[in-house]
Amino acid sequence: MLIIEGKNLTKYFGALLAVHSVDFSVERGEILGIIGPNGAGKSTLFNMIVGVYEPDRGQVIFKGKDVSGWKPHRICRMGIAKTSQIVQPFIRMSVFENVLVGGLHGKGLSLSKASQEAEKILDRVGLGGLKEMPAGSITVPDRKRLELARGLATGAEVILLDENMAGLNPTEIEGALKLLREIQNQGKTLIVVEHIMRAVMAISDRIMVLNHGETIAEGTPAEVANDEKVIEAYLGGKACFA
Amino acid sequence: MKRKGSILPTAVIVVLLIAPYSGISGYLVRFLAIIFLWIGKTGCWNIVAGYTGYIDFGPVAYFGIGSYATALLMAKAHIPFLYSILVSGAITALIALPIALPTLRLRGAYFGIATLAFAEAVKQIILEFDRTVGVQFFEGPHGITLPIGPGNVYFYYVGFGIMIAVIGITYWTEGSKFGYALRAIREAEQAAELSGVNTSREKTKAYVISAFFLGIIGGVEAYWLTYITPHMVFDVLITIQMVVMALLGGIGTLLGPAIGATFLTIIYELLHRDFPYTYAIIVGFIIVIVVLLMPSGIVGTLKQKGIAQR
Numbered sequence: 001m002l003i004i005e006g007k008n009l010t011k012y013f014g015a016l017l018a019v020h021s022v023d024f025s026v027e028r029g030e031i032l033g034i035i036g037p038n039g040a041g042k043s044t045l046f047n048m049i050v051g052v053y054e055p056d057r058g059q060v061i062f063k064g065k066d067v068s069g070w071k072p073h074r075i076c077r078m079g080i081a082k083t084s085q086i087v088q089p090f091i092r093m094s095v096f097e098n099v100l101v102g103g104l105h106g107k108g109l110s111l112s113k114a115s116q117e118a119e120k121i122l123d124r125v126g127l128g129g130l131k132e133m134p135a136g137s138i139t140v141p142d143r144k145r146l147e148l149a150r151g152l153a154t155g156a157e158v159i160l161l162d163e164n165m166a167g168l169n170p171t172e173i174e175g176a177l178k179l180l181r182e183i184q185n186q187g188k189t190l191i192v193v194e195h196i197m198r199a200v201m202a203i204s205d206r207i208m209v210l211n212h213g214e215t216i217a218e219g220t221p222a223e224v225a226n227d228e229k230v231i232e233a234y235l236g237g238k239a240c241f242a
Numbered sequence: 243m244k245r246k247g248s249i250l251p252t253a254v255i256v257v258l259l260i261a262p263y264s265g266i267s268g269y270l271v272r273f274l275a276i277i278f279l280w281i282g283k284t285g286c287w288n289i290v291a292g293y294t295g296y297i298d299f300g301p302v303a304y305f306g307i308g309s310y311a312t313a314l315l316m317a318k319a320h321i322p323f324l325y326s327i328l329v330s331g332a333i334t335a336l337i338a339l340p341i342a343l344p345t346l347r348l349r350g351a352y353f354g355i356a357t358l359a360f361a362e363a364v365k366q367i368i369l370e371f372d373r374t375v376g377v378q379f380f381e382g383p384h385g386i387t388l389p390i391g392p393g394n395v396y397f398y399y400v401g402f403g404i405m406i407a408v409i410g411i412t413y414w415t416e417g418s419k420f421g422y423a424l425r426a427i428r429e430a431e432q433a434a435e436l437s438g439v440n441t442s443r444e445k446t447k448a449y450v451i452s453a454f455f456l457g458i459i460g461g462v463e464a465y466w467l468t469y470i471t472p473h474m475v476f477d478v479l480i481t482i483q484m485v486v487m488a489l490l491g492g493i494g495t496l497l498g499p500a501i502g503a504t505f506l507t508i509i510y511e512l513l514h515r516d517f518p519y520t521y522a523i524i525v526g527f528i529i530v531i532v533v534l535l536m537p538s539g540i541v542g543t544l545k546q547k548g549i550a551q552r
Binding site (some may be wrong): 050052071072073076077081082084088089090091092093097100101102104105106107108111150151153154 | 426433435
């Protein structure tokens with residue numbers, strides 16, 4: 001069953017065409033990977049989905065409802081959350097309080113319910129030991145996990161991860177992939193923008209390749225990896241996959 | 243958030259409640275009432291600036307609007323004082339709402355400049371309205387005389403009630419959903435919005451609550467002074483004093499405004515008495531030293547060192 005789809009999404013920044021007529025659709029419980037060189041329009045696409053930018057053309061349909069042009073908090077409450085490429089923790093609030101905000105406002109829970117949920121989510125993402133720390137004092141990998149925890153706390157069904165694994169070492173990536181699979185197994189749908197090929201190839205059910213704001217390929221990880229256009233535009237040569 | 247140690251605040255409240263009847267001088271009653279009203283004003287500023295991070299340079303606009311509303315209601319419509327200040331608070335909040343919507347879209351210095359300009363604009367409107375329209379309503383620069391009010395003890399209790407209300411609202415805010423929304427906005431507004439916080443509604447709420455109480459306090463001070471002019475009640479120095487008191491005490495803390503307002507009012511009073519010509523210079527030095535030693539304010543710095551909790 002389709003949970004979210006984008007139709008003809010287009011965004012200009014002045015004369016620059018950042019995203020051009022992009023269509024996508026994601027099934028419930030699926031993981032869609034989005035790859036593409038820097039400036040391909042991946043983050044812009046994400047920001048259109050969650051309402052940070054209003055699309056100049058096209059629609060975002062979530063569970064059959066056109067949510068394009070809605071404010072981000074409404075889209076969040078509908079069930080779409082995003083982690084940002086540049087992490088934005090509430091730095092003078094504790095790790096726990098960061099997650100609490102998602103439960104209180106994204107999911108609309110009471111203080112006591114949201115607190116219980118926040119505890120659970122923090123344990124699940126492995127931040128249980130840092131609960132009382134100010135979010136400004138934890139490491140970057142932990143901040144990435146905190147972004148994910150805050151997104152989970154909003155109760156979102158679809159979670160967009162914008163380079164949530166950037167800067168992690170191989171062991172940490174393994175841990176992150178395991179966590180994402182667990183989240184998928186709980187019925188969540190994920191859309192993942194990632195530069196780390198090994199990670200995105202391993203986790204995605206399907207991959208979409210953007211270049212200069214347009215979709216140039218789409219398919220299973222194996223199909224995309226062997227696509228001539230993708231290799232030419234993005235990977236630079238087959239040797240990358242050796 | 244754990245709420246403990248209610249003995250000390252209760253004791254302070256009881257002592258302050260019986261103080262006027264404990265034989266303290268009339269001068270001290272009046273002085274304490276002035277401190278209460280400064281704590282109230284500074285606390286109002288803190289609700290917006292301290293919790294949402296929007297540094298408002300025009301809070302005196304709402305203080306002045308409240309003063310004028312009360313003066314007009316009492317002097318021209320002969321409405322009793324307590325009703326007048328409540329209506330003034332409501333009028334002030336109603337005016338704050340349409341101001342909040344456009345100005346709270348601005349950030350940083352732009353918000354500060356917009357609010358500063360708004361306060362000056364209101365002053366000019368009240369100064370020039372009568373002459374321009376050809377009526378006698380605001381009485382322009384001549385000001386309005388209110389009915390003679392009761393004595394200082396009355397204003398002591400009114401000021402005390404307002405101070406408790408403002409601190410109470412702040413206390414409630416700190417541990418509420420609303421408070422978490424405000425702090426999230428202060429820390430990272432876009433992330434707050436993406437986490438489901440209706441940022442524009444929550445910060446508007448904070449702004450209007452702050453304006454409501456400032457309007458009431460303006461009304462109280464107008465009645466106490468019995469005579470107001472635009473230059474008095476829209477004086478930019480009132481804004482500056484609120485800002486300085488909050489920063490001294492600790493912005494974004496529950497008791498910071500109370501500590502800062504008390505500290506600065508006492509310093510002013512003592513120095514003004516002993517050094518009538520140079521006190522402003524000395525106060526300036528003291529402010530600079532405190533800010534250098536305690537950049538997060540008195541309460542903020544104690545909190546960081548783990549001495550105070552709130």
